[in-house]
Every structure is written in C-alpha cells, then in structure tokens.
Amino acid sequence: MGIVVGVVLPLGLAFIMFSLGLGLTVSDFIRVVKQPFAFVVGAVNQVLLLPVVTFALVLAFGLGPELAIGFMILAFSPGGVTSNILSRLARGDVALSVSLTAVISLLSMITVPPLLALAVRFFSGDTAEPVSIGGIAVQLFLLTTVPILLGLALRRFAPAMTGRISPVIAHLANGLFVFIVGLALVANWNAFVETLPILAPSIVSLLVLLLGTGFVVARLAGLPVSQVKTISIETGVQNSTLGITVAAMLSGQEAGFSAYALPAAVYGILMYVVAAPVIAWFRRLEPAR
DSSP, X not given: XXXXXXXXXXXXXXXXXXXXXXXXXXXHHHHHHHSHHHHHHHHHIIIIXXXXXXXXXXXXXXXXXXXXXXXXXXXXXXXXXXXHHHHHHTTOOHHHHHHHHXXXXXXXXXXXXXXXXXXXXXXXXXXXXXXXXXXXHHHHIIIIIHHHHHHHHHHHHOHHHHHHHHHHHHHHHHHHHHHHHHHHHHHTHHHHHHHHHHHHHHHHHHHHHHHHHHHHHHHHTTOOHHHHHHHHHHHHOOOHHHHHHHHHHHHOGGGOSOGGGHHHHHHHHHHHHHHHHHHHHHHHOOOOX
C-alpha cells in the first residue's frame, strides 16, 4: 500500500492533470482578461465561498477531526476535467468552465497548503501535527502545475498528435479516477462502513448546497443562463483525485490511505448521483426570449 500511495497515486494524479492540460489552449487564459466578470464570480465562489459553506456544514454535522479535515481538503481541491464535461452536458458556457478549471487548478499549489494548515490546526487543536506548507506546495506544483503545462505545450506544438492521443488519454484518466477512488474506499472500508450514516448525508447536503450557492450567486450577479449553469457546476464539482492525493500528503506515505481521504472518495461517487438530475434540469433551462 505504501508503494501505491507513494508512487501510483501521485503518478495517477499527474496523468489526470496532464489530460486536463491537453484540453487547454492559450486562448483559455486570454479569455480571463477579455471577459473578467464571469471568471471573477466563478473564482470567488470556488476559492472563498466554497470553503466557507463547507466549513459551516462540517460544524453543523458535528464531524470528527479526521472527517472534518477531509471535507476541507475536498473544498480546497478545484474542479477537474469532470466539471468541463458536465458543463457541456448542461449546455453551459464550456469556455468559461475550461478557463476556471485551468486557472484555479494552476493556483492550487498556492491556495491549498496554507488553507490546509489552518484546517488541521482548527480541527485537531493541540494534537495537530505541523503541516509542511512549502513541502506540499512543491508536491502540488510537480503533480498539478507541471503536468497541466506539459499538456498545454504538447497541444500547442503538436496539435495533430494531440488530436490522435487525446481520446485515449481521456479514457485512461477516467479509469485512473475510478481506480483511485476505489482504492481509497477499500483501504478504509471499516471506517467507511462505520461513518457512512453521517458521511453520505453530509456529502449529499454539501453537493446540494454548493450547486445551489453557485447558481444563486451567479444569478444575483446578472450573468447569462449559460454562465450561471457553469458557475453552479464549477462550484459544486470538486477534484476527488486531488483531494485523495492531498490527504495522502497530509497523513504520509507510511499511513497509506487515511480517513482524511474518505470524504473525497465518497464524494467521487455521490457527485454523479446528485449532479445527474441537476444537469437534466439545466438542459431544459434556456434563456428567456
């Protein structure tokens, strides 16, 4: 299990982020400057409102330290390729979804480590182990930023080859996601069974709250319906693989898949269950004529 956590898990995350990079172009970043308002609304939702809503929910459900920290790790992990796919299915603004995913994912190496340290300190109190902010930042840079930039560069300089390999890479990335989520659950099976009565309702509540918060805030901001859909999805859909990997960084390779990873793992499954009816409704939600 140590090899799986120390080698397979980080390489799996890097590969998934590489697949994200293959879907990006320079215009996805330029768009942020040209159309900043919708991006700022989405970014504020993801970076600020999402952790605040998650924190309030954790307190409301009275979760223990490990699960509480696991929920906060999930809240700090920005959406991945899945949010882009769901935005497309919902007939949202896919370009905005891609831009939000790209920029927030690249910034995760800066935002996640200090927020993680605060969460550990708050929920663990005097028993909290020190969090290596610099060490986690370097790991996130190597496992998220570098693969995304490599994928972006490959698409820029070898578009024909990228077009051929992208479908295969996407299928492999999806398979790795399922494998990692499954491993995290199996490794913590006893804890999963014991905590499921509170874990499942709290995660479903979190998903509903986040999707609703994203929708309401974007509506109040006066954004077009397509962008409202996208911001709702980007706020509610998190990167489970990144959450599980950060949990492993926190607990250490020797500990294997710790209970910190349970919220992200269970979320990776329930996310589709809760999102499906929302996406179906979004597909019927068209701009007023």
